[in-house]
Amino acid sequence: MVDGRRLTFRLAGINNQNFVMRDEQTGSWWQQVSGRAIEGPMKGKRLDPVSHDQLTFDTWRAERPKGRVLMQEKAIVDRDEYEPSDWEDHVEKYPVRVANPPGGPITPRTLVVGITLKGKSKAWPHASVVASGATVDQVADVPVLIVAAPDGRSVRAFDRRARGQVLSFIRAGRDLKSSMLLDLETMSEWDFTGKAVAGDLAGAQLPRVEILLDYWFDWKNYHRDTEVLKPWTPAVKKKKLTPIPKPTDDAKLPPEPKKAEPKKSESKADRR
Amino acid sequence: MIRHRRIWPLGVALLVTIAVGVAVIAFPTFYIMPFKPQKAWVMALALQARAVAPLVTTIAAVLSAALAILLAMRLRRWWSRAAAIVVLAPIGLATWFAHQNHFEWMFNPLASPRYVAADKAKFVKADDVVMAVEIAGEAVAYPIRQIGYHHVINDVIGRKPIVATY
Numbered sequence: 001m002v003d004g005r006r007l008t009f010r011l012a013g014i015n016n017q018n019f020v021m022r023d024e025q026t027g028s029w030w031q032q033v034s035g036r037a038i039e040g041p042m043k044g045k046r047l048d049p050v051s052h053d054q055l056t057f058d059t060w061r062a063e064r065p066k067g068r069v070l071m072q073e074k075a076i077v078d079r080d081e082y083e084p085s086d087w088e089d090h091v092e093k094y095p096v097r098v099a100n101p102p103g104g105p106i107t108p109r110t111l112v113v114g115i116t117l118k119g120k121s122k123a124w125p126h127a128s129v130v131a132s133g134a135t136v137d138q139v140a141d142v143p144v145l146i147v148a149a150p151d152g153r154s155v156r157a158f159d160r161r162a163r164g165q166v167l168s169f170i171r172a173g174r175d176l177k178s179s180m181l182l183d184l185e186t187m188s189e190w191d192f193t194g195k196a197v198a199g200d201l202a203g204a205q206l207p208r209v210e211i212l213l214d215y216w217f218d219w220k221n222y223h224r225d226t227e228v229l230k231p232w233t234p235a236v237k238k239k240k241l242t243p244i245p246k247p248t249d250d251a252k253l254p255p256e257p258k259k260a261e262p263k264k265s266e267s268k269a270d271r272r
Numbered sequence: 273m274i275r276h277r278r279i280w281p282l283g284v285a286l287l288v289t290i291a292v293g294v295a296v297i298a299f300p301t302f303y304i305m306p307f308k309p310q311k312a313w314v315m316a317l318a319l320q321a322r323a324v325a326p327l328v329t330t331i332a333a334v335l336s337a338a339l340a341i342l343l344a345m346r347l348r349r350w351w352s353r354a355a356a357i358v359v360l361a362p363i364g365l366a367t368w369f370a371h372q373n374h375f376e377w378m379f380n381p382l383a384s385p386r387y388v389a390a391d392k393a394k395f396v397k398a399d400d401v402v403m404a405v406e407i408a409g410e411a412v413a414y415p416i417r418q419i420g421y422h423h424v425i426n427d428v429i430g431r432k433p434i435v436a437t438y
Contacts, residue, residue, distance in 0.1 A: 001433055009435045011375045011423045013304045013322075015315055020304075021424050021437065029319050032423075032437050039319040050434050052405045058398040060413050061390045067411035068387035069402070070418055070425070072395050076380065083417040085397065099309040153401060 002045050016098040018218055033214065034222055054213050055154040063193070102220035105230045112228070113155055114212040114219045117142045121226035123219050128229060129155055133171035134181050136160065137229075144209055145169050147181060149192045155213070158194040158206035279346050286339040286359065293332025293363045297325040297370045325370040333367040336360055382422045387412060407432050414438070 001007070005025060012022035018033045028040030035047035053060070060067065076082055084090070088111075096108040106112070112123040118140035129135050130153070135146040145160040147169070160167045167183040169190070180197075181190040188199025194206035212219070220226060300322035303314065310318075340360050344353040390413070396402070402413035408430030419425060419438040426435050 006433050007435075008426050009424050009437075010373060010381060011379055012373060013319070013375060014306050015304070015310050017306065019423055019437075020319075021435075027323060039316055040323065047435070050405060050407070050432075052403055054401055054416070055404055056398065057393075057396045057400045057402050057413070057415070060402050060404045064404070064406070064411040064413075065390060067390045067404075067406075067413055069390055069393035069396060069413045070415060071386045071388050072418060073380075073382070076421065081421060083420045085400065085417070087417065087420065095307055097307050097309050099311050151399065153399070 002042060002047065016100075016218075016221060017096065018221075033212075033218060049210065051208065051210060053154070053156065055149070056151040059149050059151050059154045059192075096215075096217050098217055098221060100221055100224075102217040104216065104220065104228055106216050106228065108215065108217035110216045112214060112216050112219050113146055113157070114214055114223065114226070115139050115144060115146075115157055115209060116212075116223065117144075117209065121219075121223035122228070123216065123223075123226055124229040125231060126155065126213065128231065134169045136168055142209070145181075145194075145206065146211070147192060147194070154192070155211065156192065156194065157209040157211045159209055160206060162196070162201060162204040162206055279343065282339055282343045282346070286336060286343060286356070289332050289336045289339060290359065290363045293329045293336065294366045296321050296328045296332075297366045300325065301369070301374075329363065329367040329370040333360075333363050336363045379421055379423055382425050385425055385427050403436060403438060405429055405434070405436065407434070 007023040007025050009021040009023050009030065011019060012029065013020035015031060015038070018031065020038070021030050021032060022028065022040075023030065023042070026041045028037045028042035028045075030037050030042075030047065035049060037043050037045045055063075057069075072082065092109050094109070102108055106125055111126040113126055113129050114121065114123045116122075116139075120140040122137070122139045124135060124137070124146060129146050130148040133148050137144050137146070143160045143166045144157055145167075146155060146157045148155050160169065165185060167185050169181045169183050172180040172182040172189060182188070183190065183196075183199075183201070186200040188196045188201040188204075190196050190206070194208065196202050196204040216228070220228075300318040303310065303318045304322070337360060340356045344356040347353045347356060393413075396413075396415050401416045403416060403419060404411065404413050406412075406429075410430040412427075412429055414425065414436050416438060419436060424435060424437050426433070428434070
């Protein structure tokens, strides 16, 4: 709905590898990633974003067992035109040809978790967020927590202020697949929905922060002043060791050193 | 000589009309393509051209047809008359194409999204990624493998009209 008008959208173009859609009612063109009309009678208007998640099916189904799933269309299934299971591996290999190449410390097709708050933008490589389990940071003056689910894919972000205090989080337990978080201030336990399930803060709910999972080049194109987490690199470069050559069959091995015979200890009594 | 003077202006007018009609659709079609960079100001021109292309090509087609007929009536040889008509083919094709949405040829739109209960969605694997939306207690999941095909899904969730995009 825009200005009280219900719009119906169609796929209608592409702009620096992000698609453009067009509404049937006014013929305006809208950029998908920003939700903003870039041409036509609605130019400048923006669609209100809807809160959403990108989760694995298992994780979503566990949270919403009574939810509904979009059905497949038989004709498209018969033509085998839906994306394959490993579609991300294919897309990773696509070239990036955009008017504003991103540059920066990460590759253009690195998947990032992007957050924009109070006009400030920041991005973290998705792989880094998943590896850490609990990423604690700040965007503008908002303390944020990015938490990864045990499935190794699903990610959510929260404002880490609860009941009047700013909390710091670590992943709980030795099991790296544990979804439980601990806050260092009260040692309360938190789950992937941002709810405290045990401890002094039990029942508290961290406010959600909207994230956008996007490729670095696309995120950078629409957030020109974004910060980005730099990938960790070792401070000291390991010296490359010269490999020891393997002896061939014809090589003569050096003679084994003669073993020294143990000296017999003689007491003065023995000498008599 | 007088005959030639009547023919040449008609011929030039015909070619110019056809060129304008073809250009107004060819320019956005070949500029707005995947894996090509688009500059903001050129993209704006391309979208404006695309917006007027159906009307402009239709006018150009009608005008071209009239000019071609007038030209053919003034030409003596049968092959020159035929050429005056055959030259209409590009503007005919351009007019037809201007009324199509070729992006939806490859990615068919989803007219009416249908749903199945989560426990019956056997076509979705456990580790497939879904885009999950919940509005007013109504929770739906759009498997990325499906929405990645359609790109745009107009829907109503929790009585709220939304468009899910990927």
